[in-house]
Amino acid sequence: MQVLTLVLLSAVLAAASNSFRSGGLPWQGSQPESHIYRDIDWLSVEVAGPLQEDASTIFLEARPIEQFERRRVFGALSLPADDLVASWASIRDFLDPSMTLIVYADDPNLTVRTVEFLSARGLRTQALGGGWDAWTNARLPEERGR
Amino acid sequence: MTLAPEATGNANNVTRSWRQRAWLVLLFGLRVGMAAVFIGAAVPKILSPDIFAGNVFNYQMLPAWGVNTLAIGLPWLEFIIGICLLLGLWTRANALIMSVLMVVFVIAFASATARGLNISCGCFEVGQDHGASSLILVLLRDFAFLVAAVLLVRYPNAPSLLSFLPRRP
Numbered sequence: 001m002q003v004l005t006l007v008l009l010s011a012v013l014a015a016a017s018n019s020f021r022s023g024g025l026p027w028q029g030s031q032p033e034s035h036i037y038r039d040i041d042w043l044s045v046e047v048a049g050p051l052q053e054d055a056s057t058i059f060l061e062a063r064p065i066e067q068f069e070r071r072r073v074f075g076a077l078s079l080p081a082d083d084l085v086a087s088w089a090s091i092r093d094f095l096d097p098s099m100t101l102i103v104y105a106d107d108p109n110l111t112v113r114t115v116e117f118l119s120a121r122g123l124r125t126q127a128l129g130g131g132w133d134a135w136t137n138a139r140l141p142e143e144r145g146r
Numbered sequence: 147m148t149l150a151p152e153a154t155g156n157a158n159n160v161t162r163s164w165r166q167r168a169w170l171v172l173l174f175g176l177r178v179g180m181a182a183v184f185i186g187a188a189v190p191k192i193l194s195p196d197i198f199a200g201n202v203f204n205y206q207m208l209p210a211w212g213v214n215t216l217a218i219g220l221p222w223l224e225f226i227i228g229i230c231l232l233l234g235l236w237t238r239a240n241a242l243i244m245s246v247l248m249v250v251f252v253i254a255f256a257s258a259t260a261r262g263l264n265i266s267c268g269c270f271e272v273g274q275d276h277g278a279s280s281l282i283l284v285l286l287r288d289f290a291f292l293v294a295a296v297l298l299v300r301y302p303n304a305p306s307l308l309s310f311l312p313r314r315p
Contacts, residue, residue: 002238005236006236010223018195037200106206107263
């Protein structure tokens with residue numbers, strides 16, 4: 001009973017403080033990674049989804065190649081973050097600075113590493129908030145196989 | 147060591163042996179130490195719930211709807227049980243929650259490490275500026291905290307700050 005009381009008291013205080021705080025956190029937030037990696041330009045899946053049909057936008061998958069070959073964003077290229085230098089060499093000819101690159105992965109650390117790698121090479125690069133899970137949950141176009 | 151109830155609730159009792167006194171001092175230290183740990187861990191998270199949400203997210207264990215909920219609620223639970231423990235209110239319940247939280251924290255961080263996530267544990271600081279946490283250090287530290295919390299569950303009548311208030315005549 002005391003445990004329950006303490007938990008409920010904490011919940012009430014948490015809700016009250018969050019309500020009265022200016023810019024309180026939404027209870028069901030999205031893209032929490034954007035709070036940690038503030039230097040990265042994160043796009044929500046709602047914004048990124050339509051860009052998949054934009055010819056000047058390319059999606060880059062930073063997950064390992066095995067996962068890319070199973071399922072990926074429709075039209076995406078593979079740029080595995082675990083070996084960026086080698087994978088970069090294989091796709092650099094397809095990219096130019098006029099394009100917008102949107103990087104995604106499962107792990108935001110992979111996304112951030114890849115975005116920083118590409119940005120350092122002068123490419124306009126953004127990151128997909130929520131990563132691959134957000135894309136599939138939104139039921140956006142994907143493709144499978146090699 | 148077991149203590150008679152009457153020997154644990156009154157810090158002014160002068161009839162105790164030196165062993166009992168040392169034990170009470172130890173329990174008081176554990177109480178104050180654990181309260182400080184939880185209050186100290188809670189404050190930066192309460193002040194920056196948005197950044198703490200990023201730490202929670204990095205564990206990749208919760209669904210999207212759970213990340214902010216935990217980031218808003220957990221720090222206040224840590225704060226409340228820290229304050230109550232310091233004051234000696236509902237010690238057993240507080241220590242029980244602390245024990246459960248420690249087990250959960252250990253499992254979460256070990257799981258994240260096993261999945262190859264190189265993250266900051268978000269235990270006492272928020273954000274990623276402090277770099278990745280060492281699994282061994284986190285496990286050793288949390289195990290020590292778990293032992294302290296279990297001792298407080300076992301001996302809830304350990305002296306608290308309220309024990310030192312002057313008694314009514």
